[in-house]
Amino acid sequence: MSIFEYNGSALVAMVGKNCFAIASDRRLGVQLQTIATDFQRIFKIHDKLFLGLSGLGSDAQTLHQRLVFRHKLYQLREERDMKPETFASLVSAILYEKRFGPYFCQPVIAGLGDDDKPFICTMDSIGAKELAKDFVVAGTASESLYGACESMFKPDMDHEELFETVSQALLSSVDRDCLSGWGGHVYVVTPTEVTERILKGRMD
Amino acid sequence: MECVFGMVGKGFALVVADTSAVNSILVHKSNEDKIMVLDSHKLMGASGEAGDRAQFTEYVQKNVSLYQFRNGIPLTTKAAANFMRGELATALRKNPYMVNIVLAGYDKETGPSLYFIDYIATLHKVDKAAFGYGSYFSLAMMDRHYRPDMTVDEAIHLADQCIEEIRSRLVVAPQNFVIKIVDKDGAREHSWRRTTKD
Numbered sequence: 001m002s003i004f005e006y007n008g009s010a011l012v013a014m015v016g017k018n019c020f021a022i023a024s025d026r027r028l029g030v031q032l033q034t035i036a037t038d039f040q041r042i043f044k045i046h047d048k049l050f051l052g053l054s055g056l057g058s059d060a061q062t063l064h065q066r067l068v069f070r071h072k073l074y075q076l077r078e079e080r081d082m083k084p085e086t087f088a089s090l091v092s093a094i095l096y097e098k099r100f101g102p103y104f105c106q107p108v109i110a111g112l113g114d115d116d117k118p119f120i121c122t123m124d125s126i127g128a129k130e131l132a133k134d135f136v137v138a139g140t141a142s143e144s145l146y147g148a149c150e151s152m153f154k155p156d157m158d159h160e161e162l163f164e165t166v167s168q169a170l171l172s173s174v175d176r177d178c179l180s181g182w183g184g185h186v187y188v189v190t191p192t193e194v195t196e197r198i199l200k201g202r203m204d
Numbered sequence: 205m206e207c208v209f210g211m212v213g214k215g216f217a218l219v220v221a222d223t224s225a226v227n228s229i230l231v232h233k234s235n236e237d238k239i240m241v242l243d244s245h246k247l248m249g250a251s252g253e254a255g256d257r258a259q260f261t262e263y264v265q266k267n268v269s270l271y272q273f274r275n276g277i278p279l280t281t282k283a284a285a286n287f288m289r290g291e292l293a294t295a296l297r298k299n300p301y302m303v304n305i306v307l308a309g310y311d312k313e314t315g316p317s318l319y320f321i322d323y324i325a326t327l328h329k330v331d332k333a334a335f336g337y338g339s340y341f342s343l344a345m346m347d348r349h350y351r352p353d354m355t356v357d358e359a360i361h362l363a364d365q366c367i368e369e370i371r372s373r374l375v376v377a378p379q380n381f382v383i384k385i386v387d388k389d390g391a392r393e394h395s396w397r398r399t400t401k402d
Contacts, residue, residue, distance in 0.1 A: 007326065028328055033339065035320060036328050057326040062293050101297060 001031060003104045004125075008179030009041060009054035010141035012149060012170055013110040013120040015134055016162035019190040020118040022050050022110040023170045025141070026198075027182040028057060037182040037203070045071050046081040047194065049111035050187055051091075054139035055125065056104035063103050066094060084111025084119040088129060095127035102126050106138040116191040141180045144173035163188045163197070171201040205376045206251040207338025208238065209366060210306040210318050211346060212331050214353040216387035217308035217316040218394075219249040220363050222338070222378030227254075231379075234400055239384045242268045243278055246309040247384050247391045248288075251335045252323060253302040260301045264288055281309025285319040285327055292325035300324075304335040310386045341373055342366035356385065360394070367397055 010025040028039035042052045043064050051067065053060035070090060074082050082090070088109045095103060102125045113119045122136040123129045130136065134153050137145035148169040157165060167186055174181035184199030205226070210219040225236040239249040240261040248264065250257045267287065272278045279287070285307050295301050300323065307319040320326075320333040332346045345366045354362070363383055371377045381397040 006324070028326070030322065033343075035333070036330055039328060056324065057328075058289075058293060058296070058322075058324045061289070061327060062325075 004055045004106070005140050005179060006031060007055075007057040008177075009139035010145060010170065010174045010177065010180035011041060011052040011054045011106075011108045011138040012145050012166060012173075013052065013108050013122075013136050014149065014153065014162060014166050014169075015118045015120055015132075017156040017158055018116055018118065019159045019162060019188060020110045020112065020120060021159075021162045021166040021186060021188045022052055022108065023166045023184055023186040024052055024054075025139075025170070025174050025180040025182065026185055027180055029179060034182065040185070042185060042187060043068075044194075045087065045111075048116075048189065048191075049082065049084050049087055049109070050189065051087075052108040052110070052138070054106045054108070059103040059105045063094070063105055063107070067091060070094075084109060084113050084121075087111065088119075088121050088123075092123055092127035092129050095123065095125065099126055108136055108138050110189070112189065112191060139180060141173045141177035144176045145169065148173045159188050159190050159195070163195070167199050171199060175202055205338070205374060205378060206238070206336045207334070207342065207370055207374075207378060207381075208249040208251040208304070208306050208336060209334035209339065209342040209346070209363075210249060210308050210332065211350060211354075211359060211362070212308075212316050212318045212352075213359040214355060215316060216356060216359070216385055217247070217310065217318050218359050218363060218383065218385050219247045219306055219308045220367070220381055220383045221249045221251070223380045223382050223396075224378040225254060234379045237382060239382060240265055241384070241391045242284065243272065244390050245278070245311070245386055246281060246284060246307065247386050249306040249308070249384075251304050256301045256303050260291075260303045264291070280311050280314070281307065281317045281319065282314075282329075284309065285321060285329075288321055289325050289327040292321065292323065296325055306333045306335065308386050308391075310388060310391075312388070316387065337374055338366075338370045338378075341369040345369050364397070371399075
């Protein structure tokens with residue numbers, strides 16, 4: 001089994017009208033065994049920037065700690081929050097530093113940039129950025145997620161419709177993947193507020 | 205076939221481990237204590253490679269004591285768990301410790317807590333945890349019977365049910381088990397479950 005599939009994960013981020021949603025599954029497993037059903041994969045960097053980390057749980061935790069550290073330093077020096085585009089470049093650089101001994105993670109970055117324009121991107125485990133205007137996916141359920149998102153996505157959805165779309169796409173995709181699932185965790189971020197919701201899906 | 209498992213109850217946390225020290229087909233001893241008492245209110249049940257287990261648990265215990273000496277206050281359970289995860293993560297890409305840990309602790313402010321730390325340094329706060337082949341039986345038993353606010357007697361009864369299950373269903377089941385508990389009065393050994401004397 002690939003090291004990327006050791007813990008199991010599913011991540012998706014989608015763009016709406018002046019808002020974005022980022023969602024993950026909640027399973028933490030060790031190959032075939034489920035350890036916990038409340039594992040956190042999405043982390044808030046600041047009010048308008050969220051980072052999701054799929055892949056090996058240990059490297060996701062290490063990477064998250066390193067990135068929070070770097071962002072806090074940035075905040076102290078620049079006296080402002082990092083723009084999502086800048087943060088994506090930082091993540092890419094940190095991943096490529098370990099080019100010949102990589103972190104086994106696939107990050108998904110979602111944020112509101114200048115003028116609250118939504119920004120999403122994903123990258124592979126060595127930092128190859130993939131910007132998208134509509135949605136990005138990562139994790140063991142990524143193939144199913146591509147299909148579900150492609151068919152369910154519409155441009156310029158408002159935050160309620162976006163939440164419904166992201167939730168349906170996530171739940172239907174993880175139901176076809178044995179290594180991810182056990183519920184969902186969805187953040188919908190608009191310029192004024194952040195809504196966090198837990199989804200109840202098939203618990204198997 | 206090492207078995208370690210633990211659970212959180214009402215105001216306490218419990219860790220159970222087998223006590224066999226095995227080398228291939230030979231059982232060296234069956235009273236090996238694999239649950240280290242880190243400080244007054246922390247228990248660390250460890251399973252895995254014997255040398256790594258002994259070295260890593262002692263290393264962690266000494267560092268936890270050092271922190272208390274230097275700073276005058278003990279580490280919280282969460283801090284100790286994150287320290288362990290950091291050490292495992294740093295060693296992972298050089299010379300990994302093949303040790304899986306169940307950390308149980310009691311803090312005055314937050315109450316009892318249990319942490320699952322596997323050898324790849326994945327850390328997660330849980331209500332019940334288990335490692336080894338025995339985990340297939342003990343986790344299933346705990347999933348069925350565990351409730352969040354069990355009393356000590358109920359938790360011990362559940363631990364006994366898990367041990368019974370391991371003994372009857374695991375092909376090379378360990379002979380003896382030790383149960384340790386941590387609550388507001390501290391971390392201490394609770395009891396043994398023996399089938400052989402050593």
